[in-house]
Amino acid sequence: MSLPLIVGAAVFGGASAAFVPRIAHRLAVPRGTPARTACAHCAKPMLDWVRAGAPCSCSRQPLWTVGAAALVASLLGAVLGESLLLLIVLPASVLAVLLAAVDMRCQRLPDPLVAALALITAVPLGAGAVLAGEPARLLRAVAAAGVCFSAYLMIALIGRGLGLGDVKLAAVLGFVLGYAGWPAVLAGLIVPHLINGPLAVVLLVTRRAHRRSTLPLGPALLTGALVGLVVG
Numbered sequence: 001m002s003l004p005l006i007v008g009a010a011v012f013g014g015a016s017a018a019f020v021p022r023i024a025h026r027l028a029v030p031r032g033t034p035a036r037t038a039c040a041h042c043a044k045p046m047l048d049w050v051r052a053g054a055p056c057s058c059s060r061q062p063l064w065t066v067g068a069a070a071l072v073a074s075l076l077g078a079v080l081g082e083s084l085l086l087l088i089v090l091p092a093s094v095l096a097v098l099l100a101a102v103d104m105r106c107q108r109l110p111d112p113l114v115a116a117l118a119l120i121t122a123v124p125l126g127a128g129a130v131l132a133g134e135p136a137r138l139l140r141a142v143a144a145a146g147v148c149f150s151a152y153l154m155i156a157l158i159g160r161g162l163g164l165g166d167v168k169l170a171a172v173l174g175f176v177l178g179y180a181g182w183p184a185v186l187a188g189l190i191v192p193h194l195i196n197g198p199l200a201v202v203l204l205v206t207r208r209a210h211r212r213s214t215l216p217l218g219p220a221l222l223t224g225a226l227v228g229l230v231v232g
């Protein structure tokens, strides 16, 4: 475990995540609606994408977002060490924070963001496995993506409150976890339900949700993938 690597990863994660709230605020709109061009709270024009800190002058500084991203990045640095996997999942973790932020705001995982996550993870990991003479690793990643895709597609088809965005994200995460190994895939499949299940019960009991409410699954899927990478 290298301290400079962990600190470097934390600084990278936190500093990059400072730009997430502005983008998340603009992208958190209903399906088929163009990105927001004004603040949802004070209607101040919001035309640029690159802004660190609060999404608008009327909102609070995103301390939780930055803190969580720094923590995730340092954890990945500590567990994965100097590796191709770290080089790829570190920037991907910032995109993951953005996906989670958008999903929590509007229960949507926009296709371009999930596609970008696939592009920056599956492509270099696949190429890396081939170049390292490990085609079995690539096959395992593809198989795991297929398993996760099928499992979540079945849950979506029987109408258990998840959308196709969740199914696509599960497939991308399945590929990354499959690259790491089957124990990581297993954790990635189980952990999201260990998060959202009890959370749903707490929300029902405290009457902050009712029977028909649906919880966004994206943040739980991404947390499950993080746990998978840590334990796998």
Ligand SMILES: [Zn+2]
Binding pocket: 039, 040, 041, 042, 043, 044, 056, 057, 058, 059
């Ligand atoms: Zn505002």
